[in-house]
Amino acid sequence: xxxxxxxxxxxxxxxxxxxxxxxxxxxxxxxxxxxxxxxxxxxxxxxxxxxxxxxxxxxxxxxxxxxxxxxxxxxxxxxxxxxxxxxxxxxxxxxxxxxxxxxxxxxxxxxxxxxxxxxxxxxxxxxxxxxxxxxxxxxxxxxxxxxxxxxxxxxxxxxxxxxxxxxxxxxxxxxxxxxxxxxxxxxxxxxxxxxxxxxxxxxxxxxxxxxxxxxxxxxxxxxxxxxxxxxxxxxxxxxxxxxxxxxxxxxxxxxxxxxxxxxxxxxxxxxxxxxxxxxxxxxxxxxxxxxxxxxxxxxxxxxxxxxxxxxxxxxxxxxxxxxxxxxxxxxxxxxxxxxxxxxxxxxxxxxxxxxxxxxxxxxxxxxxxxx
Ligand code: SDX
Numbered sequence: 001x002x003x004x005x006x007x008x009x010x011x012x013x014x015x016x017x018x019x020x021x022x023x024x025x026x027x028x029x030x031x032x033x034x035x036x037x038x039x040x041x042x043x044x045x046x047x048x049x050x051x052x053x054x055x056x057x058x059x060x061x062x063x064x065x066x067x068x069x070x071x072x073x074x075x076x077x078x079x080x081x082x083x084x085x086x087x088x089x090x091x092x093x094x095x096x097x098x099x100x101x102x103x104x105x106x107x108x109x110x111x112x113x114x115x116x117x118x119x120x121x122x123x124x125x126x127x128x129x130x131x132x133x134x135x136x137x138x139x140x141x142x143x144x145x146x147x148x149x150x151x152x153x154x155x156x157x158x159x160x161x162x163x164x165x166x167x168x169x170x171x172x173x174x175x176x177x178x179x180x181x182x183x184x185x186x187x188x189x190x191x192x193x194x195x196x197x198x199x200x201x202x203x204x205x206x207x208x209x210x211x212x213x214x215x216x217x218x219x220x221x222x223x224x225x226x227x228x229x230x231x232x233x234x235x236x237x238x239x240x241x242x243x244x245x246x247x248x249x250x251x252x253x254x255x256x257x258x259x260x261x262x263x264x265x266x267x268x269x270x271x272x273x274x275x276x277x278x279x280x281x282x283x284x285x286x287x288x289x290x291x292x293x294x295x296x297x298x299x300x301x302x303x304x305x306x307x308x309x310x311x312x313x314x315x316x317x318x319x320x321x322x323x324x325x326x327x328x329x330x331x332x333x334x335x336x337x338x339x340x341x342x343x344x345x346x347x348x349x350x351x352x353x354x355x356x357x358x359x360x361x362x363x364x365x366x367x368x369x370x371x
Contacts, residue, residue, distance in 0.1 A: 003013055003027045004034045004061055005354055005356055006033065007355075010256075011188075012256065015183075016183060016188065016191070016256060017026060017191065017340075017344055018181065018350070019182070019183075019340065019342075019343055019344075020034070020057065020343075021034065021054060021180060021182075021336070021339050021340060021343060022034070022054075022180045022181065022182050023337070024181065024182045024257050024258075026255070026257035026258045026259050026260070027259060027260060028260065029258060029260040029261050029262065029263045029266070031181065031263050031264065033050065033053060033179070033180055034053050034054060034057055034058070034195060036053070038176065038177060038263060038264065038267070039263070039267065041053075041176050042173045042176050042177060042267065042357060045059075045176065046151065046153075046172055046176070047151075047152050047153055047175045047176055047179070047332070048065070048068055048069050048072055048152055049065055049068075049170050050176045050179055050335070051068065051072075051104055051124065051173070051179065051335045052065065052068045054180050054335045054336065054339045055117065055120065055338070055339050055342070058071060062171075065272055068121070069151075070109060070247045071121045071125070071148075071352045072121060072124060072125045072152055073125070073148045073149075073150070073152075073155070074125075074148060074154065075121060075122050075125035075126060076125045076126060076128070076129050076146035076148070077126075077145065077146055078102075078106075078126060078129055078130065079109055082102060082106065082109075083133060083143065085102075085105065085113075086098065086102065086130075086133060086134060086137055086249065087137055088132075089101075090218070091137075091138050093138075094136070094212075094323055095131060095134055095138075095323055095326075095327045096208060096211070096212040096218070096326050096327055096330070097212075098130070098134045098298070099127065099130055099131060099134075099208055099327050099330060100205055100208040100209050100212070101326050102130045102134075102203055103123060103127070103130070103204050103205050103208060104201060104202075106122075106126060106201055107199060107200075107201025107202065107205075109200060110122070110199065113128070113250065116200065117342065119199070119200035119201065119338075120334070120338035120339075120342070121202060123200065123201070123330035123334055123338070124126065124334050124335065125205055126340070127327075127330065127331050127334055128152070128155065128156035128159065128331050129146055129159060131156070131160075131161045131324060131327045131328070131331060132144065132156060132159035133159070134352055135160055135321070136159075137158075143159075144158065144159045144160075144162050144329055145159075146159055146343040149216070150164070151168070151172070152172070152175075153169070153171045153172035153175060154167045154168040154172075156171075157171060157318070157332070160320070161319065163210065165318070167317075167318055170271065171273075171318060172356065173209060174268070174311060174314060174315075174328070174332075175328075175331065175332040176332075177267060177268070177332075178307065178311075178328075178329050178333055179332045179333065179335040180333070180339065181307075181333075181334055181336060182257070182333060183340070184216070185210050185211075185215075185216050186207045186208075186210040186211040186216060186217065186333065186337065187207070187333075187337055187340050188338045189206050189207060189209075189210040190203045190204065190206050190207035190210070190275075190340065190341055191340050191341055191344050191350045191351070192206075193206040193207075193341075194340075194341035194342075194344055194345055195345070195348055195349065195350045195351045196350060197343060197348065198302035200341070203337065203338075203341050204334060204337060204338070207330075207333070207334075207337045208330055211326060211329060211330055211333065212326060214251070214290075215249075217308070217326045217329040217330065217333070218326050219251045219252055219306070219308035220252070220307075220308040220311050220312045220315070220322075220325040220326060220329065221312065221322045221323060221325045221326055222251040222252075222312070223251045223308055223312050223320075224283070224312040224322040224325065225251075225285040225322065226239075226250075226252075226290075227286050227287060227290075227313075228283075229284075230286050230290070232286070233286055233289045234286050236286060236289040236290050236293055237293055240290065240293050240294060240297065243298060250290075250294055251308070251309075252305055252306060252309030252310075253298075253303050253304065253305055253306065254265075254296055254303045254304075254306065255304070255306045255310065258304065258306065259302040259303070259304075260304060261304045261305065262304060262305060262307050264306075264307040265304070265307055265309050265310050266304040266310055268307070268309075268310035268313075268314060269305075269310050271314065272287075272310060272313055272314060274285055275314075276315065278318045279317070282313070282316055282317070283313050283316065284313055287309070287310065288352075289314055291305055291309070311325065311328075311329075312325050315328060319321075344349075
């Protein structure tokens with residue numbers, strides 16, 4: 001066995017880049033984009049402006065904001081041929097599979113062959129359209145074309161449900177919360193892909209495939225499934241006990257970096273609490289009980305709710321089906337993925353780590369005894 005190298009399982013504690021995009025304080029539970037706390041941004045900014053901030057590193061002036069808003073609104077429509085291809089997809093395809101595939105196909109419509117801001121804007125504008133079109137195609141409803149006069153979030157909910165939602169501002173804030181989070185698994189995967197100097201569509205296809213997994217962005221869908229299975233507050237303790245006894249992970253809990261409450265989960269919980277006072281917000285009482293019980297069971301183990309624990313309750317309130325939840329995460333995180341790829345490539349070096357070989361070395365083909 002090679003002994004020159006150490007394995008850092010899951011790359012825990014390893015830094016792979018120097019970045020000025022975001023800062024995560026896992027002890028204090030703080031998340032900062034380009035110097036601004038997420039609490040400040042959700043209060044004062046919007047998704048388009050935050051996207052500009054994350055991409056360019058500073059808040060836009062009026063002209064710069066107009067530019068990004070106009071680019072994002074003009075590039076929303078999909079080529080007719082892609083819409084026709086989507087109509088041929090199996091109706092039971094998972095929305096993340098559809099998104100991953102359509103992003104890849106969109107690459108065939110791009111002239112460029114490397115990672116550019118133009119491609120980042122193009123995909124940021126089109127991803128909401130892919131999600132909404134798939135929602136309508138899957139459910140045998142006519143697609144609703146994007147409107148250039150609407151804001152990014154407003155237009156997405158309009159394409160999904162055919163009306164201007166009174167909650168589009170709240171939805172917009174959830175996108176800000178999900179836009180960036182350092183070198184998480186999907187950002188790392190996309191940065192590895194970017195380091196080969198491939199194109200943005202390949203980079204984002206990698207990222208979507210990575211985000212889809214249940215240990216990453218796919219957790220939000222599973223959290224809602226858990227609430228559905230629990231059904232009533234009275235069943236919470238027995239359900240959680242069974243998960244723990246069977247050594248199953250409790251979806252929406254734990255984090256590699258946050259060893260305290262995830263600040264995004266804190267914000268989402270507050271919003272839902274406010275909504276709950278005036279509206280029927282399904283599963284909130286179950287969620288509160290799950291949180292209370294899991295914190296009690298895992299006392300002193302630093303396992304807290306993460307961003308995926310409360311986001312689904314909100315999406316469910318917006319009438320978004322649970323299998324679409326992770327696509328909403330992707331619709332926001334495209335900003336972080338592209339920002340990191342572009343930043344890394346400015347001082348690029350291809351990722352090429354090692355694995356330590358621990359298998360045999362001296363077999364001879366002709367002498368080998370097959371079982
Ligand atoms: C996201 O990194 C990011 O920034 C990601 C993200 C982003 O914005 O991009 O924040 C988004 O992916 C949120 C995470 C969503 N995933 C889940 O909710 C799935 C459930 N959580 C976990 O499986 C887990 O906590 C991870 C994957 C989130 C973190 O994995 P780690 O850092 O490898 O931690 P671990 O699995 O090694 O856990 C350490 C210990 C273990 O116990 P021991 O073996 O030491 O006894 O804590 C236990 C784990 O069993 N543990 C859990 C648990 N999370 C950790 N036990 C039960 N349920 C859990 N959820």
